Amino acid sequence: MKCYSKQSIIKNNAKITGYVNNRFLLFILSSIPLFLQAQNAPETFLYTAEKIYQSDTAFGIVEAMVVEKNTIVFLGNAKVADSIYPKATHIAFKGKYIYPGFIDAHCHFLSYCRGLTQANLWETQSEDAVIKRLKKYHKTNKEPWIIGQGWDQNNWPGTTMNGSNKPYPNMDKLNKAFPNVPVCLKRIDGHAVWINSAAKRLLLLNTDSLIDGGLFIKTPGLKGGQGDFSGICIDQAADFVQSKIPVLPFSSWKPSLLKGLKNCYAFGLTTLDEAGLSLSDINLIMALQENGEMDMRIYAMLSQTEENLNYLATNGMIQTEKLSVRSMKLYLDGALGSNGALLKKDYCGQKGYRGLQLMSSTTFDYIQQLLLSRGYQVCVHAIGDSANAMALRSFNKNIPEGYDARWRIEHAQIVSQKDQKLFAKRSIIPSVQPTHATSDAHWAENRLCGESGQRISGAYAYADLLKQAKLLALGTDFPVEGLSPIHTFYSATQRMDAAGHLSKPFMGNQALTRKQALWGMTLWAAYSNFDEGRLGSLEEGKLADFVILDTDIMTIEAKKLLKTKTVATYIDGKRVW
Secondary structure (H helix, E strand, O other), X not given: OOOOOHHHHHHXXXXXXXXXXXXXXXXXXXXHHHHHHHHHOOOEEEEEEEEEEOOOXXXXXXXXXXXXXXXXXXXXXXXXXXXXXXOOEEEEEEEEEEEEOXXXXXXXXXXXXXXXXXXXXXXXXXHHHHHHHHHHHHHHOOOOOEEEEEEOHHHOOOOOEOOOEOOOOOOHHHHHHOOOOOEEEEEOOOOEEEEOHHHHHHOOOOOOOOOOOEEEEEEEOHHHOEEEEEEEEEEHHHHHHHHOOOOOOHHHHHHHHHHHHHHHHHOOEEEEEEEEEOHHHHHHHHHHHHOOOOOOEEEEEEEOOHHHHHHHHXXXXXXOOOEEEEEEEEEOEOOOOOOOOOOOOOEOOEOOOOOOEOOOHHHHHHHHHHHHHOOOEEEEEEOOHHHHHHHHHHHHHHOOOOOOOOOEEEEOOEOOHHHHOHHHHOOOEEEXXXXXXXXXXXXXXXXXXXXXXXXXXXXXXXXXXXXXXXXXXXXOOOOOOOOOHHHHHHHHHHOOOOOOOOOOOOOHHHOOOHHHHHHHHOHHHHHHOOOOOOOOOOOOOOEOOEEEEOOOOOOOXXXXXXXXXXXXXXXXXXEOO
């Protein structure tokens, strides 16, 4: 129906005044405000499904939900909803199930999208397989650098070092395949890169230099001494190398970002916690949201950089309808898979080596105090038991008693049972990724060999962490893992991997219940973002972010969980997939 302005209606009425009396004309004019109000009234939708899981604190289950504009206004019985909202548009998802929109509490969305333009090395089973993919990629991608990500030497065949750690590759095969083209390949965890000689030459890289919190790995020399640079750079050394590589303009990877958004919507994701962004990244997201090109909600953690620290020291938080910037991500150590996690005892088979500490205790305390003074949330990456102990003790010292800080430990991967008790004292939130446990299961214990398995008992201990913290925020860390919240749910509740590599549950005593897993992806994740008042559960007055699945994940047999499909995804009451 075409809608006319009040002025155009008055003008048209003037032409027919000879045919109507003045009283009728006054009636028409007096009706115009009501006409316009009717055209602008928000449309009301009544959704019904087999079950609607509210995921609120009472874990309510209803059959009908009414949404006006972008807000939930009713939940309950379908007949009652229809009687209260008789003019609502009915949308029936017969035999389907509605849940709150899924929140990924820790991911790297922009990195994932950029990676869609790069060489895909995920699930490569050997060094030769990596070279084969790179050659195929280079035939159609003639950028000055070959950039790729996703390799994992733990999945490759061959001997292990001292029965535990798979050896890193060296530059030989990269150099032979690409003698004159610089290559930089990021490891699956993002904490190591593998480069060739052409890259080393172009960057004028001095691999004999020392970098705090980083390593340039050398090949074994004669009699056990240090040999030549292998091509592997760990943590701060990897960051240094990547900072020198030219950045592609956004125009060249924007199609990948739009594709990445669709992929996220297809899995029912409605909020992403971006774990470490620059100010330019923040501005990009804000512009996309303002232009209507990005419906996804983003909870952004600023990266710990001098630019970002200077910004938050003089500016407040950024808060729009779909973007929240009120936290910063700090790094205390590296990753277990690349031997950078900071441990209390030696890595198995590596006498005297306990990983990398990426920040001093003094700097860590100072930044916490700065963030506290600005009302910012501290989110710290801590993998190893030593890093987690340092984070927990420092948090307990710096968080004022009674202050609602909601500071988070990202990963909380290995925490001794003694240190786990420190979560409760200041309501510290463990932000964990269940698929890490099931992906790492085949090698994690070898990294942590110790007395009667005592060290591994504190690893990936989500049930124990929940007892202390009373809630968990669940994420994937994609692109380190896949995007699927269903895989998160499956790993959390079954302690098995979606690929089917595990023959039995990995540390099955640490499994979460299905309610706990769903809360971790919805209400608890929203709480960890200070957003439980708007999101995380389907309740009256909250925003209409929800997902429709073809499966009742709360009751279906475990073996059928992985077949779950997303039917539709809504953000602000708008269907985005």
